Structures are given as structure tokens and as C-alpha cells.
Amino acid sequence: MTDLTLSPMNQPVLPAPRPYWGWVAARLFRPLLVRLCAAYLAVLVLIALLVPLMANGQPYTCIVPATASHAAMRDYPLFRDLSSVDWILLVVAGALAVQVVVMSMSRRLAGPQRMMRRRIGAVVITGIIIIAGSLIAALHHNRLDAVNYRSLARHGLITHAVFPPVPWGYAEMEPLSKGLINQFPSRRHWLGTDGDGRDELSRLLWGARIAMGVGFVSQIIALALGIVVGALTGYFGGIFDIILMRLVEMVESIPTFFLILTFVAVYGRHILDIMVIIGVTGWTGYARLLRAEFFRIRNLDYVLAAQGTGMPLWRVLFKHMLPNGVTPVLVSAGFGLAGAVTIEASLSYLGVGVQPPTASWGSMLNSAGNPATVFRWWQALGPGMLIFITVLAFNLFAESLRDAIDPTTMGRR
């Protein structure tokens, strides 16, 4: 029987190593429409992270000329006035950029070296975020800078001022005396002004932060809850499953929208509360999906093999089972993001969403028809289109992801 020796040559190892997600991405991004959606959403996320640098009334930097009492000095009004949230989001944007660079660098490396690079990149980024976040939280003092830098610059009281591309803050009003409220798009205000004389474009950009914030924060909360509950019920089954699924049914019976209305009526408007409520009422679908996936996966041989080698439970659950069952949940989260954006816009439209003067697409849409006798279409067009396109992009993206991970559509596109 020894004539059939194990030569490594007798079976060629197939070429083209491509991990699962590489395969999914290749299928996902093939249609132009999906690429457009992804680009749009990426830009939206970037705007949400970087909006203080894009639309702000304060200049990045300027020089205060010398006076009798002090010498000329350079000032950084915009950075001086960034809040801790702004800073953290800026650091996140920076970290994302670093990650992209590290990833593209590591693509050229091979094997264990590549893994090492990736791991180092991840550690560095996490470190940066934590350190920067805590430093900022410790050091930052919120200031109220009500100085009108544009008029200072015009009168020569500051020089060499560099303003952001949209030189208006989201809450900055044109003085009433100038009659610049409800203004049609002009060179001064590219998309016009609203009823309080605030720049529409600036508010649209700031509104992206609220929309993305509500979407992502609420869905991260929902995913975390849904994955934990789904994994546990799907893995253990039995009495555990029966009890937790009744909890799921209870949560499902809560109408999110009316819960938020009630909550706002009692405790007042806080956008963070709204995010949390959308999250803690929206996880049940994910739990159900993952539960079903785990029922299927838990009796597969590789899970038994992992248990058989004596892996601890969490490792079996989250390292061996979750990566194989999470894709439908991620698809569903894409639809969830769209839903959360819609809920926030609806709430703000009804005036129970964000606290004014915070900009939100929903509240902007509301003010376009306020008072009810008038309708200023240019005020409605921007937020309306953004809500529409954003929801559409999330849905299209999620739907394409579903098709891309579905092996039955393989080869059809």
C-alpha cells in the first residue's frame, strides 16, 4: 500500500488566495450604482466627522495686529472653540486615514509580516483614540465665542484670516436689520438662508453629523444587543431561548416612535436619548437573524471541532460562529441605518428631535414651510433631497450586499 505516497506535488494547491470579504467586496462593488452609493455614503461620513472644519464662522487662523497694549499675535479661533465631540471625531477621521494607509501598505507585504503590520496599526489607532479622547475631555473648556470674525476681518481688526470653505456657523444668524432672512440662494449664501437668517448650506452639512450620528450610534447599540442575545439564544437553545425570545417579543411590541415622543415630553429633547432609544428598541430583528444562523451553524463540524479542541465558549461563539453568521445581520443593519435616519428626520420635522439651534435635515424641512401659508422650495430642496438620497443609498447598499453574499446569485452578475 506504500506506492501511494503523500507527495505534496500530486495535488496542486489552487492559486489566488482571496479571503471571503475580498470576494464579497469584488462582487459588491461591480455595479456602478453601488460604487456611487458607497462614495456618497463615504463623503457623508467624512462630512459628519469633519464638518467643523468645513462650515464654520470662525477662521482657521488669523493675525491680530499689534495695538498699544500688545504685540501682533497669531490666533486660531476655530480650533480654540472646537468641542470635545468635535475633537474626538477629528481623531477618528485621522485614525481612519492612518488605517487606510496601513492597510494599503500591508497589502504589499506578505504572510505573517502583513498580519503583524495590521495588528500594530490597529493597536496604534486604538491608542491614539483613547489618549486623545481622554486628553481632550480633561483639558477642554467650552467657550462661547460670539465674535463676528467676518466683520472684524472686513474692518481690518484681524488680518490674514483663513476662513473655512463655508464661512458660516450652523447657528450664526444674519443681523435682522439687513433683511437677509429667507433669502434666495446668492453668492453670499450659496443655498440661501432660513427664517432666522442662518446659512442653509452650513446647516445642511452640520445636519449630516446628526443624521449619521443617530444612524451609526443607534445601530451600533442595536447590533451589540442583538448579537449578544442572538448568539446566546441560538447557541444554548432550550429554556434560555424560550425566556430570551419572550423578552424579544416584549421589546418588539414597543412602538419606537411613540416611546421617543413620550420620552421627549417627559424628559425634554436630547439627541443622545433618541439614539439610545432607537438602539435599545431596534435590536430584536438582529437577534432573531443571528439566532437562526446560530441554530444552523452550531451543529456544523467546524464548530464541533472547535469545541472538541477545548476552546472556551466565548471563542467558539465569537471567533468561530459569529464570522460565519453575521453577514445577514450586517445587511439588516444597513436597512436599520436608513430607518434610523428616517426616524430622526421625522422627529425633528415634528419639532421633537434635536434641540434648536442644532441643525437637522428634518427641522430644516419643517422651517421651509413655516409659517404654513408659505413654501420656500429652495429651503426644502436641500434637506429633502439629502434625506431621500441617504436613505436610498443605505437601502441600495444593503440590498447589494445581500446579493453579493448570496451564493445563489453567483455568476449572474
Added chain:
Amino acid sequence: MKSETLPTQRLDKPPADTVLLDVKNLSVAFPIRSGLLQSVRGRIQAVNNISLAIKPQETLGLVGESGCGKTTAGRAILRLIPKGTAAISGQVYFEGTDIYAARPAELRALRRHIQVIFQDPVGSLNPRMTVGAMIGEPLLVHRLALKPEIPARVQELLQKVGFSGDVINRYPHEFSGGQRQRIGIARALALNPRLIVCDEPVSALDVSIQAQVLNLLSDLQSEMGLSYLFIAHNLAVVEHFSDRIAVMYLGRIVETAAARTLTRSPKHPYTQALLSAVPKPEVDRKEHRMVLQGEVPSPANPPSGCPFHPRCPIAVERCKREMPPMEIKGDDPTHLAACWETR
């Protein structure tokens, strides 16, 4: 460091006549649930009161047709049947420790010594993990190697199962069936186990690859001093590979003997039927194939008496009433069979 204490355990290896794995009266019954309240309407007795023993460096073949409970028996021995899905009774002793009495931490430590190779080379490898991660993970979990040592150890294991070159960073779908099975074997070997439960390791492979994998398994056995519980439905494969064979029918072991004894003088009519189905490479030989009539009865509703009696060519009235016990047959005192009619 923990890894220093573990290898010394291998030095005080038990002498060859001791029993490595001792299964006593193991039964597994799956409840049949139905209705709104999922009430139990019946039970499938997948494994019925089986007893087995495997000595160090021995291979025990477990044969039987599909659905006879061999896989369930294998999984029950590994304690891999999820809690609450089946009623399990009996004891499984591994080197004197009852696997079913072990606490979770003890069980995890025990699992290091008992590994498993599965039938389906596609389903047994996690599609989202690279070969290197898959084989290296048990080492990491059991702290048998430091992180920087793992790639070298994995490479060594892969060489042992016949891979050369860089396969560590590849994913399972890039390999053929035989290659995947070898990766599964490398994973099972990673922890330097004493017993490997091979659950039909070759039945999903081409015949040429089957021989390759079987040769690999037997080479590894002599090299590493392994014991195998070799589960298969093909008696021809088991016959060559095993020291002892146990034949299962409908959840029960109906005959057990040394491989040679069993194939030369089978005592149970079921074993005889199985053997007559093995093709013999002889020309001009009159085939006396014993073709069994009827279907395998449902384990949810097994026949009375001897479970084989409805299909048995030599059944008598007594077989319908009474279950025959395992008795010594023939000259060999280790040759046991459960049949009223044969001696």
C-alpha cells in the same frame, strides 16, 4: 509556565495492557418534540447501551450502516452532543477520568488528549479562518506554544501531513477534498493527542485519496503512538485499518472481535451480510452474496426482541421476544456477539 508541565505527563504513559478509553453502557436518546408546547412525543434511541474499550496505540473500528448511531456514539464519547438536546446515560472513562463527570475546566483540559477528524472535509474547516490560524489556535488556547513559536509549529504539523510550501495563509476553499482532510488531521494532531475519533474520515474522498489518507493515519499512529476510534460504514476499509472491530446495528453493538477473527468467522448474521457485501478481488469466485431484505427499522420504534430479527435470515420465534445478550462465540474469548442462533 504551564507548557512546561504538560509534556512531562506523556512520560508516565500507561503500560500497553491498560485501557485508554473505556465506554460503559453508553446510551443516547433524542426526544421527538412536536406541537405548540414542544412536548416530548417519543424518543429516538440513537445509541443503546454500548460498551467499548480502546487500548493505547490500538485502532477500534466501529462499523454499521447509515443511521445506526455510529456518529452519535462518536460524538457522545467526545461529549460533543449539545446539552439538553439528548438524554445521555452511561460512563465514558478516558484514562480513568469520567468525561461526563468532568467540570468545564477539567473537560477542556481533557479535550487536549482526545481529538476528532470529521467526515465532511468541507464542513469541518471554518471557512473564515486561514489554515495557519486554524491549526495554531488550539496551541494558543492550551498554551502549548508561545505566540512567536506558532508559525513554525504549524509548518511542522503541515509537513507531517504532507504539505510543503506556504499554505499557512490560505483559506479552506482553496484546497481539494483530500487536502482539506489532511488539514483536518493536522489540526487534530496539533495538541499531540492520545486518541483520535475518526468519524468516517475517508468516505467523502476518492478511492485513491482514501488510500493516501489511510496510509497517513497509520504512519502517524506508529510515529506518535496514537489510538483511533475509526468510524466507518465500509467494512473493507475498517478491516485493513483496525485491530479490533465493533459492528453496530440500530444503536446496539451486535458483534465485536479482533479484526481478523471477525472477518474470518463472523458470528452475527448482520456481520455476515456486511462481509458478503465487501467486493473480493478474486476471479472465478462464486459470490454468495447475502442480500438483506427490508429496510432498517426506525430507531424511534425499534422491533421487539433482537432488533435485527425482521431482516434476519436465521431468525426464530425467540428472537422476536427476547434481546440476545453479548456472549462469547467461537474459540476467541474476546469475540462477542449478540445472537441466539449462532455459537
